[in-house]
Amino acid sequence: MPKTEEVLFATEDQIDEYTDQSPEVQTEKYLIFSSDGLMYGIKAEQVKDIITDYSITYLPQVPSYVKGVINLRGQIIPMVDIRLRLGKMPQDNFCGIVVDVDGNMVGILVDMVEQMVDVPLASILPVPTSSTNQAMVSGMCTLPDGHTMLELDCELLLHD
Amino acid sequence: MGSGNDSILDMYLYETNTLLEQLDGILLTAEEADTFSEDSVNEIFRIMHTIKGSSAMMEFSSLMTVAHRIEDMFFIVREKGMDVVPEQTRPELFDMLFQAVDFFRGEIEKVENEEPLSQSIDHIVSKINSLIDKIQGNPGTPDSAPAPEAEQAPAADEAADAANPDYLFGVHVFFDEGSGMENLRAFMLLNGIKDYCGDFISAPENVESDPTTSDIIADQGFLIWFRTAEERDSVIPAVQNGASVREYQPVDAAAPAPAAHEAAPAASIAAPAPAQEAPKAGSAAPAPKPASAPGQQHAKESLISVNLAKLDQLLAVVSEIVITESMVTSSPDLKGLRLDNFTKSARDLRKLTDDLQDVSMSLRMVPVSGTFQKMNRIVRDMSKKLGKKAKLTLIGEDTEVDKTIVDAIGDPIMHIVRNSMDHGLEENEADRVAAGKDPVGEVILSARHTGSEVIIEIKDDGQGVDTQAVLNKAIRQGLAAPDHDYSQKEILNFLMMPGFSTNTEVTEYSGRGVGMDVVKKNVADVGGTVTISSEWGKGMTTTLKIPLTMAIMDGMEVSVGESMFTIPINSIQSSLKVTAKDVIHDPAQGEMVKIRDNFYPIIRAKELFCMEQGCDNIEEGILMWVEAGEHSYCLFVDELMGEQQIVVKPLPNYINSFGVKNYGISGCSILGDGSISIILDVINVYAAAHNAYGAF
Numbered sequence: 101m102p103k104t105e106e107v108l109f110a111t112e113d114q115i116d117e118y119t120d121q122s123p124e125v126q127t128e129k130y131l132i133f134s135s136d137g138l139m140y141g142i143k144a145e146q147v148k149d150i151i152t153d154y155s156i157t158y159l160p161q162v163p164s165y166v167k168g169v170i171n172l173r174g175q176i177i178p179m180v181d182i183r184l185r186l187g188k189m190p191q192d193n194f195c196g197i198v199v200d201v202d203g204n205m206v207g208i209l210v211d212m213v214e215q216m217v218d219v220p221l222a223s224i225l226p227v228p229t230s231s232t233n234q235a236m237v238s239g240m241c242t243l244p245d246g247h248t249m250l251e252l253d254c255e256l257l258l259h260d
Numbered sequence: 261m262g263s264g265n266d267s268i269l270d271m272y273l274y275e276t277n278t279l280l281e282q283l284d285g286i287l288l289t290a291e292e293a294d295t296f297s298e299d300s301v302n303e304i305f306r307i308m309h310t311i312k313g314s315s316a317m318m319e320f321s322s323l324m325t326v327a328h329r330i331e332d333m334f335f336i337v338r339e340k341g342m343d344v345v346p347e348q349t350r351p352e353l354f355d356m357l358f359q360a361v362d363f364f365r366g367e368i369e370k371v372e373n374e375e376p377l378s379q380s381i382d383h384i385v386s387k388i389n390s391l392i393d394k395i396q397g398n399p400g401t402p403d404s405a406p407a408p409e410a411e412q413a414p415a416a417d418e419a420a421d422a423a424n425p426d427y428l429f430g431v432h433v434f435f436d437e438g439s440g441m442e443n444l445r446a447f448m449l450l451n452g453i454k455d456y457c458g459d460f461i462s463a464p465e466n467v468e469s470d471p472t473t474s475d476i477i478a479d480q481g482f483l484i485w486f487r488t489a490e491e492r493d494s495v496i497p498a499v500q501n502g503a504s505v506r507e508y509q510p511v512d513a514a515a516p517a518p519a520a521h522e523a524a525p526a527a528s529i530a531a532p533a534p535a536q537e538a539p540k541a542g543s544a545a546p547a548p549k550p551a552s553a554p555g556q557q558h559a560k561e562s563l564i565s566v567n568l569a570k571l572d573q574l575l576a577v578v579s580e581i582v583i584t585e586s587m588v589t590s591s592p593d594l595k596g597l598r599l600d601n602f603t604k605s606a607r608d609l610r611k612l613t614d615d616l617q618d619v620s621m622s623l624r625m626v627p628v629s630g631t632f633q634k635m636n637r638i639v640r641d642m643s644k645k646l647g648k649k650a651k652l653t654l655i656g657e658d659t660e661v662d663k664t665i666v667d668a669i670g671d672p673i674m675h676i677v678r679n680s681m682d683h684g685l686e687e688n689e690a691d692r693v694a695a696g697k698d699p700v701g702e703v704i705l706s707a708r709h710t711g712s713e714v715i716i717e718i719k720d721d722g723q724g725v726d727t728q729a730v731l732n733k734a735i736r737q738g739l740a741a742p743d744h745d746y747s748q749k750e751i752l753n754f755l756m757m758p759g760f761s762t763n764t765e766v767t768e769y770s771g772r773g774v775g776m777d778v779v780k781k782n783v784a785d786v787g788g789t790v791t792i793s794s795e796w797g798k799g800m801t802t803t804l805k806i807p808l809t810m811a812i813m814d815g816m817e818v819s820v821g822e823s824m825f826t827i828p829i830n831s832i833q834s835s836l837k838v839t840a841k842d843v844i845h846d847p848a849q850g851e852m853v854k855i856r857d858n859f860y861p862i863i864r865a866k867e868l869f870c871m872e873q874g875c876d877n878i879e880e881g882i883l884m885w886v887e888a889g890e891h892s893y894c895l896f897v898d899e900l901m902g903e904q905q906i907v908v909k910p911l912p913n914y915i916n917s918f919g920v921k922n923y924g925i926s927g928c929s930i931l932g933d934g935s936i937s938i939i940l941d942v943i944n945v946y947a948a949a950h951n952a953y954g955a956f
Contacts, residue, residue, distance in 0.1 A: 157936040160869030161923040
């Protein structure tokens with residue numbers, strides 16, 4: 101028994117050391133991408149893949165913003181054009197981000213993938229007005245380089 | 261340990277459900293014969309014993325108590341033979357047993373849903389007790405068998421006989437009911453006693469090493485024998501303070517009573533044999549069905565139960581292998597090369613993957629007999645309740661279908677059978693006789709394979725559907741237009757419209773708002789169709805057609821523009837090229853073509869799916885003449901690419917949420933070159949075109 105206790109205490113001490121070292125601020129990794137001049141961020145843990153080389157198979161009878169499906173290593177994944185989804189002008193995009201939303205894999209077509217950033221959770225601010233165009237944005241945050249990141253709510257992107 | 265871990269609970273539920281199903285089957289056969297064969301008595305005894313044991317282990321006391329009582333009853337029947345049950349109480353006995361099965365099922369369901377178990381089991385227990393009294397009161401049985409009420413006294417007697425003549429002073433100990441692990445409790449008690457007196461024997465022996473004794477102890481109590489009365493009295497405090505000891509009583513073994521002599525060995529044989537199964541249920545042994553009891557040899561092969569998710573995973577991997585194999589062997593890099601060895605090996609590989617695929621597909625196949633057998637019970641119950649004599653005939657029970665299909669068709673079949681019993685068969689026997697039919701109604705349940713489909717028919721010889729009444733009702737409900745002429749088939753289809761129920765009264769069994777529309781939906785979910793046919797006065801037949809497997813199928817690849825579509829081979833009649841003058845136009849701009857004295861509508865895939873590319877000229881493309889369900893038409897596509905075995909992949913949920921299934925897009929598959937082909941569902945393509953362009 102005493103041995104176990106020792107080990108137990110040692111672990112707790114270590115944990116304390118860790119927390120002492122790192123700053124108290126909790127951060128979350130975000131993948132930043134651009135679409136129609138705006139910067140959007142998706143939680144990195146939701147991102148499964150970034151793809152550029154694929155061919156989209158057209159699917160009939162779906163809204164125009166669903167460009168079709170792709171074959172990603174044997175998985176069938178729908179591709180959503182975020183420009184069309186947000187009511188913007190379409191543009192030929194090839195860059196796709198595959199995200200996992202509640203177990204559903206969905207590809208999002210974006211203009212360009214920019215970078216990964218650590219964003220302090222506290223710095224994510226609520227969206228001031230909920231106008232229809234920003235309906236899929238769940239928070240905003242100013243990045244170190246001065247740009248403003250709009251946090252994309254992937255669930256809202258899929259379900260109206 | 262009641263809350264236990266999930267795998268034990270799973271095992272318990274699995275085993276108990278299997279046993280209940282088995283029990284149901286035995287009861288139905290027995291009721292028909294109006295007696296229990298020796299085998300079935302033993303079997304019921306064993307089932308009850310197992311349920312009792314494992315329920316006690318899981319601390320489901322209501323299940324345990326009821327199972328225990330029934331076990332008691334069958335103990336008597338087993339000892340005395342079926343003659344002990346008087347003729348007139350037999351229906352009561354069967355009813356009680358069926359009720360008990362329902363009770364068990366209800367409780368198991370509660371366990372599954374994590375609801376609290378019922379506390380009030382007095383009703384059913386008192387029923388069993390009164391039956392036991394009746395059986396015992398029967399003059400045909402002079403000597404008294406161990407009745408549950410008198411359980412303790414005879415048990416003590418029996419025990420007395422078992423004693424060694426040198427150890428005549430005993431203590432009979434009972435542990436708390438349902439305390440579990442009685443053998444270990446007994447062992448601990450013995451350890452405690454050793455401090456006071458080391459010279460004793462116990463019955464049963466070897467409690468610490470033999471867990472099967474736990475049931476015997478729970479049933480009959482635990483006996484400790486000492487040489488002298490003083491020694492015995494000295495250990496009483498230890499017994500008194502023993503953990504979980506409910507009660508104890510000193511017993512003195514006199515000269516063995518001859519009358520009780522027979523009962524004792526019988527009881528001790530009876531208990532251990534089935535008891536072997538009980539601990540197994542609780543300890544979640546890896547092989548759940550080794551069929552340890554002798555009565556269980558039949559119909560049980562060497563089975564193991566596997567999580568369905570693992571099977572699905574296996575199938576998915578096998579599917580990937582099949583695709584990858586064809587990607588490798590038809591790789592464009594190999595074009596123009598002469599590779600004899602490679603070709604040979606590739607051919608072998610192909611054969612092996614085909615085998616692998618067949619085997620893994622067959623893993624999921626189960627016979628429909630389980631589902632069919634359940635209907636026996638429904639027919640029996642309803643025929644009693646409604647006072648209609650009826651029998652159920654099963655044909656092709658061993659037809660095997662995919663597990664998902666079996667699960668999906670259970671409720672629909674039950675609903676249709678209920679409908680047949682409730683509305684189909686005539687109210688009075690006299691009506692049947694007047695119509696020249698057998699007074700006993702018949703419901704026939706049959707299953708058979710055709711190449712790619714399983715066909716399940718539920719047929720009754722009742723009064724059939726009054727089409728006029730159906731039509732009137734459809735008109736009243738606004739489903740049908742009053743001034744339109746409907747064909748017999750169309751009228752019968754009204755039965756499957758949501759909210760339609762022909763019977764004005766809601767009966768206990770059918771007409772609770774769940775109608776044929778739900779049947780149709782459930783069957784459609786597994787890709788099947790429902791058709792009803794009926795002749796007034798002669799009965800009604802409901803046919804379920806369900807595709808056999810949905811995971812891998814033979815498809816014909818066709819192209820429209822750059823898109824590839826797959827049409828299931830089994831729905832294709834033929835393909836044909838036509839010239840512009842073969843096409844007949846109707847006033848609504850519909851197109852038709854005449855094939856072998858029949859006109860078939862043409863559906864242009866390009867237009868239906870609003871595609872940008874593809875042939876417009878009917879002479880450049882090709883017509884695929886397809887048929888499914890009751891629809892037959894020609895689908896106009898650009899080109900025929902060839903036949904291919906494909907692995908069906910469901911569309912992502914997100915895509916399905918747009919209702920593409922209603923447009924005949926049922927899934928997709930990955931072709932050898934990695935591109936995606938869309939699988940068309942011929943029936944829904946027709947329905948979509950029908951909705952888009954109006955009636956053909």
